[in-house]
Amino acid sequence: MKRDMDNLNLRAAFPEMPESCREALMTAARSVKEEKEMKRATFRVALIAALIIMSLTAVAFAAGSLLGWSDFYGQWHGGIGVPEGVYEQMKVSEDCSWQVGPLTFTATELLTDGHIAISAIHVRTTDGSAALINGANVSDPVDPIRANGENGREYAARLGVSEDATWIEAAQQLNLPLYRVSADHSMSHPLYEGDMMIDVLINEDGSLTFYCMSMLDTDRVQAELTLPLCLDVALADPTTGETSQRWRDYDQTVTIPVCPVLEERTYVPDRETIIAGHKLVKVDAVRYVTGAYLTFTYEMDYMAIPESAYELYELTLCDEAGSELPGGMNLSASLSFTIEVEEMIGVETLPDVITLTDDVLPDTIPGDAPVVLVAQ
Amino acid sequence: MDKDFFVQELEAHSGMLYRVACTLLHDDDACRDALQDAALKAWEKRHSLREKRFFRTWITRILINACYDTIRKRRRIVSLEEIREPQTPPPDLTLSLALAKLPEKLRLPLVLCCSEGMSYQEAADALHVPVATVRGRIHRAKGMLRKELDAE
Numbered sequence: 001m002k003r004d005m006d007n008l009n010l011r012a013a014f015p016e017m018p019e020s021c022r023e024a025l026m027t028a029a030r031s032v033k034e035e036k037e038m039k040r041a042t043f044r045v046a047l048i049a050a051l052i053i054m055s056l057t058a059v060a061f062a063a064g065s066l067l068g069w070s071d072f073y074g075q076w077h078g079g080i081g082v083p084e085g086v087y088e089q090m091k092v093s094e095d096c097s098w099q100v101g102p103l104t105f106t107a108t109e110l111l112t113d114g115h116i117a118i119s120a121i122h123v124r125t126t127d128g129s130a131a132l133i134n135g136a137n138v139s140d141p142v143d144p145i146r147a148n149g150e151n152g153r154e155y156a157a158r159l160g161v162s163e164d165a166t167w168i169e170a171a172q173q174l175n176l177p178l179y180r181v182s183a184d185h186s187m188s189h190p191l192y193e194g195d196m197m198i199d200v201l202i203n204e205d206g207s208l209t210f211y212c213m214s215m216l217d218t219d220r221v222q223a224e225l226t227l228p229l230c231l232d233v234a235l236a237d238p239t240t241g242e243t244s245q246r247w248r249d250y251d252q253t254v255t256i257p258v259c260p261v262l263e264e265r266t267y268v269p270d271r272e273t274i275i276a277g278h279k280l281v282k283v284d285a286v287r288y289v290t291g292a293y294l295t296f297t298y299e300m301d302y303m304a305i306p307e308s309a310y311e312l313y314e315l316t317l318c319d320e321a322g323s324e325l326p327g328g329m330n331l332s333a334s335l336s337f338t339i340e341v342e343e344m345i346g347v348e349t350l351p352d353v354i355t356l357t358d359d360v361l362p363d364t365i366p367g368d369a370p371v372v373l374v375a376q
Numbered sequence: 377m378d379k380d381f382f383v384q385e386l387e388a389h390s391g392m393l394y395r396v397a398c399t400l401l402h403d404d405d406a407c408r409d410a411l412q413d414a415a416l417k418a419w420e421k422r423h424s425l426r427e428k429r430f431f432r433t434w435i436t437r438i439l440i441n442a443c444y445d446t447i448r449k450r451r452r453i454v455s456l457e458e459i460r461e462p463q464t465p466p467p468d469l470t471l472s473l474a475l476a477k478l479p480e481k482l483r484l485p486l487v488l489c490c491s492e493g494m495s496y497q498e499a500a501d502a503l504h505v506p507v508a509t510v511r512g513r514i515h516r517a518k519g520m521l522r523k524e525l526d527a528e
Contacts, residue, residue, distance in 0.1 A: 008471070009471075013471040014472070017394040017395075024411055025386060028411075028412045029383045034378065142421045142424040241421070
């Protein structure tokens with residue numbers, strides 16, 4: 001019997017909580033003590049902190065050693081095709097720096113193709129002093145440094161702390177300030193549409209590269225994009241991890257030229273193609289230096305059209321004076337819906353043929369043969 | 377946060393916490409360890425809870441980390457045979473087995489949202505991923521779960 005996925009009782013997949021588990025949880029909860037425990041440093045904090053500070057400030061700071069989008073895509077998100085030349089185009093040639101509290105934010109990479117706006121902003125202490133800097137909305141002071149993945153584990157090793165140490169524990173052990181920063185795009189931007197991706201990488205010298213990618217309303221983007229930035233610094237209390245001091249600058253903007261369209265093609269399937277019940281009509285491809293956006297246009301399955309759509313027939317068409325216009329010779333009516341799905345591929349030229357397979361969700365495409373899309 | 381509130385909230389969310397631990401650990405012994413560790417760690421880090429209304433999301437994140445720590449410490453590989461024979465059978469064994477076959481990345485957000493009623497934002501906060509990622513993973517999880525169940 002087929003299950004109704006929308007009303008699936010997922011809790012039935014779990015047994016009742018065993019009494020032994022409940023007892024373990026509640027015994028632990030009741031055993032806690034309310035008095036504040038003083039943490040004793042088990043390391044020679046002063047000496048170690050001094051050594052760390054000396055080694056961090058002795059590192060020669062070179063702009064070329066900063067992590068950028070190439071590192072992000074290359075090491076941490078393999079499988080992404082990045083066309084040649086795009087990283088060069090991202091580089092910011094002028095000085096785009098802002099001081100927010102004790103930190104300096106510098107835009108090192110900026111790019112937009114009208115679909116996405118991406119930025120890499122470097123964050124460091126203005127006076128070059130040692131500090132721990134992590135990304136707000138990416139990790140909390142109570143998260144282990146290893147939660148930043150391989151980049152976090154390497155950083156913990158450089159600091160000489162356990163990778164299981166939380167950010168606040170590392171700050172306590174090393175007697176360093178802990179700053180949580182944001183350098184993202186304003187979500188109230190009028191051209192903003194959809195979700196925003198945020199991530200960080202920690203550079204060798206302990207400074208941070210803050211990555212942000214936001215989706216834009218393509219129809220409203222013009223030749224240039226003025227992107228408002230939200231630059232935020234929060235100093236964490238070394239005992240509690242809570243914010244003890246905060247600095248903000250939400251007034252800064254960067255203006256980026258929008259990459260031009262380099263190539264356009266339209267593809268049609270080599271046979272009538274029904275995918276997940278909907279008829280694939282065509283695929284429009286538009287290529288930029290960033291890659292190609294494919295817009296799949298489907299005719300919606302007639303049976304899937306919502307009931308409310310039929311109310312659209314009930315409108316009365318009138319002239320300027322409000323008098324009803326006479327009906328036309330066509331005594332029938334038609335109702336059809338299209339679905340558009342946009343995807344991106346990282347290619348440097350648009351291919352002549354694209355094939356579609358259903359490896360991820362088999363049987364989405366009826367039959368065994370892949371769908372062949374041919375450029376017109 | 378005082379101790380009374382802490383104990384009261386853990387009691388209220390105990391069922392949810394057990395199910396989340398089960399989602400990752402599949403084994404009552406390991407669940408017991410993770411739940412205990414999570415409670416103790418949560419109390420240590422109680423000052424990191426910004427507002428009491430976020431207790432559920434906050435404790436879920438701590439529990440998830442505790443589960444991963446438990447996996448590392450115990451270094452057990454849970455075989456499919458163990459999954460198929462839980463100590464206490466759930467009401468819907470077929471569903472339980474199908475759920476267990478999902479990759480953990482898909483299983484966990486599905487449980488958080490569709491079993492425990494978390495919003496996409498709450499699940500995103502608990503899992504440290506964007507909301508869109510949660511939506512996408514749940515969609516894929518439902519698709520895979522449907523196929524598993526249809527095959528039974």
